[in-house]
Amino acid sequence: MKAFAYAKAPDLAAALAAIEDPGTSVIAGGTEMVNWLKEGIATPERLVDINGLPLDGIDARPEGLRLGALARMSDAAPVVAAEYPVLAESLLCAASPQLRNMASLGGNLLQRTRCPYFRAEVLLPCNKRAPGSGCAARHGETRTQAIFGWSDACVATHPSDFAVALAALDATVIIVGPRGERTVPVTGFYRLPGDDPTVETVLAPDELVTAIDVPAGPHTRASHYLKVRERASYEFAMVAVAAALAHDGGVVTDARLALGGVAARPWRLDRTEAALRGVSLDDTEALRAAVAASFAEARPLAGNAFKVKLAQRATLRALTTAGSRGMVAS
């Protein structure tokens, strides 16, 4: 680990001023940053600690949720459990209780991939760690890598569960920087790798995530987060599905679906969502066909073709579980 300076930001203005310097990184819960420091993934000159900023509110309002970027995962989960089960489930099936007590919601969105080549204790061929060094994973161990949206430069997936649930609920990220405040949908917050996998989000180096807005709606109660993994707890998703539905007497009027563990960003299933409108939740064949509509564009790698099948089955399961909740729709 390279030595670095450390300071606490007394207020938002001071934090923003500090990160105008490109050698300065932000630390909040630290559950990711400390890993990066130890493995040499991040080598900042200075860390600015933003834990003292008043950004930890968790406000449930009729029009939706406003979740402060510094709210802890374990604090947010119980507040959103009744009206937004998909969010609570995505928070509680992530990490361990100790990590959830520390990890902030903003930091959760800014996790980096668990690709084993990227996370190695030494530098391996990885365009995300060292641009131009290649992607050892592309023709290497691909079991946990992407099936959508990857490029020859990078095949990694994003590890956040919470981001997948937010993407399904059309949440937005509030960003503050020297150019003022702006709002970005979670689905547009992440970038696909393309030629430059080092840039993972639209967040500029001099900007901070301050809050997340989640709009209310008839679909948020009939929602579910299904995480598929071999270890029963404390493991990243092989495949995950966030599903939120509005339905009228079991006939889908509105469906929102996002996948985790399959791409560098939460992967919305737009075609499936469109195909589900008017479909009865009892009609398994129609549900299956609607799900399949989004998988024609799947591009599995040598070692992860099973994820295409797994993701479709998980989507079907998540849909039916979500449909069994919140019986009456708009």
Add this chain to the structure above:
Amino acid sequence: MIAAIGGLRRPDGAAKLTGAADYAADTPVDGVTHAALVPATVATGRIAHIDTAAAVRAPGVLAVLTHTDMPRLKTIGSPPLGQSVLPLQDDTVRYEGQPVAMVLAETFEQARRGAELVRATYADVAVPRAFGDGESVTPRPGLISGNPAGRVGDVEAGLAAATTVVTATYTTPNRHHSPMEPSATVASWHGDQLTVHESTQWVFGTQMALAAAFDLPADHVRVVCPFIGGGFGCKGFVWPHTLLAAAAARVTGRPVKLVLTRAQMFTSCGHQPATTQTLTLGTDDDGRLTAVRHHSVNPTSTFDDYAENATGGTRWMYASPAIDVAVLVEHTSRQTPTPMRAPAEGLGMFALESAMDELAYALRMDPVELRLRNEPAVDPMTGQPFSSRPLPDCLRAAAQRFGWSGRPAEPRSMRDGDELVGWGMASVTMDTFRLPSSARVRLQADGRTIVEAGTQEIGTGLPGVLTTIAAQTLGVDPGSVEVHHGDTDLPETSGTFGSSATMGVGSAVAAAATELRDKLDALAGTGAYPRRLADAGLDSLDAEARWDPAERGEGRSIHTYGAIFVEVRVDPDLGLVRMPRCTATYAAGRIINPLTARSQMIGGIAWGYGQAMLEESILEPQLGRFLSKNMAGYLVPVCADIGDIDVSFIEDPDTDASPLGAKGIGELGAVGVSAAIANAVFHATGIRVRDLPISIERLLNPVWDAPTPTTRP
């Protein structure tokens, strides 16, 4: 004779729970220097150049040592060394992760930063040799537990006479021990006296290796290790870091502390090698075996032949007129493998007990009945009588506790909601490693009894076991007994491996306590021993004794046994398996402490669950490195994975094994779990998984294999 007293709580428990127990890296040493290793980043080649300039300039760095300035070390061979290649002795790179330099600094952080700044470049870098690419060869003698090959009867004739033959290939992956406490060494020299605080399963082996490396008499080397934060085999032998810390301390003239990083734990102290095992079983119409063939091949390093004795249990498990077992090795680019809980049978019984299940389906016979029909009267390969053979009792007892009799035989015949339910079972066995040990017992006039033995406490509860034995033998209160352990200045004991400590050290303590009791009884007067000591004008009286297993058991086939039954729930859509319950019954000699014995078996079953469902260390073929050197990439079970575990014992005192009647127990619980789970998964799904771990993709295929191995008319 010793009787179990119902489970003494661990006398060392409070110290461990509160953090008061000292582990190697906790040892306070004045003026200590911190060391960090620089591992090779290629799997095979030669060091071209090592640029130390930036590291030497870094804050706090005192020295950077490479093969050009390390003292030449002498070897004693393996064991006690884990591998024959000594560290920093030449410019050859034989495996990824091999140390190529060591940085010494004032603080741990400075040493680690210095190590990051060392730039090594390599020449003659070749494509790593991967398992499966090369030739399988008969291992040279050395790192083998047992004979690599053996044959009795005519297997071909037995197969020709068989009416049902099952043959299949089973694989197990590379695994890493991953103890919670990483290996650590604190070394200091006083003249030509070396003191080492070490996380080791064998203080005397460490002493032997260090004395040889530095050409010293053994009594010039003291090794201290009261507690180990888990070892599971990776601290059984002596590995490069221990020699490096002691050598660096000699070079710098300052005490040196070296704590391995988690990533270095994947390349510094061995691993369990993958195995590819082929099993062939032939039976007559009644399900009686006519032939058994079990061959295994495992990868080893290019420089040592570590033969994983996976076929060991097949030698004595079932009656058959013809048995053929063989272990081969293949030379690959990796560190030398080493035993890992449970070696040998822990791997081989996955194959044998899976094959027995396949055979039971081919015969349409209950798998418990198949095993009972093949119960041998004597050891089938040696003809020796068994010292005890309570396997049928274990099978029947565990089957009854589990409720096996109601099981419908057909796969996919039990369902609960979205889940398929399956029941599976396996027989369990382990070899009994009996190793000599000494101990001293002292009774003091102040009423305290002191037990002294060099042995180290690895977490199994040995101090409680020794307390129980001494208290029972002397008839004193267990609360008055103190156990001093983990120091080569104490009486010599064997390593804490091979499930041997209770039997070996326990027998030595029993012998010493018996001798002491005789001495005390010879004193004049009556009343309690402390009073009689005082009356005789003595502060204390002691006795030392050594137990040698050669004194008994000659000509006997001595092993431990058990039976395990599991229920699995399989989500066939998602390929997920969970194990809600497990029942196991063991016969492992006299159980000295039922409380810690039960803990051992529960831990073993959880460990076996990891083998079955989660653990796999991928050796990346292009890079020749273990890919994920961290606990997020190498998965071990968590509490949420482990359902209800019902453990029971069959009282089976075996005085052929030891005078206590005790036998090895620690690793037995890890055996058979993976086969029982795989067999239950087959019962649930109709999918036969012959490759561990049982991952999602192995179960996603909805087409299930009908149980139709070859059956001849």
